[in-house]
Amino acid sequence: MQLQVGDRFADETGEWEVVSxxxxxxxxxxxxxxxQRVGQPASSEVRTWGAFEHITMPRATAEKGKR
Incomplete structure (x- = not known):
């Protein structure tokens, strides 16, 4: 798994961003x-994934700076 700070993903509870x-x-x-939820810094939590679990997270590009 190759998570990075700034990666975003969505699940049944909303859209989340990796902050550490x-x-x-x-x-x-x-x-x-x-x-944390995108746009809601007060709603943070620790998420756990299996090391070989596949999840889809679009990455920011250097040119655009957004997803």
């Missing part, structure tokens, strides 16, 4: 990242 550097558990089986 992701880290893995000992052994590398799980990836954790602090995320």
């Amino acid at each position: 550097r992701p880290y893995t558990s000992p052994g590398g089986k799980s990836t954790h990242a602090h995320v």
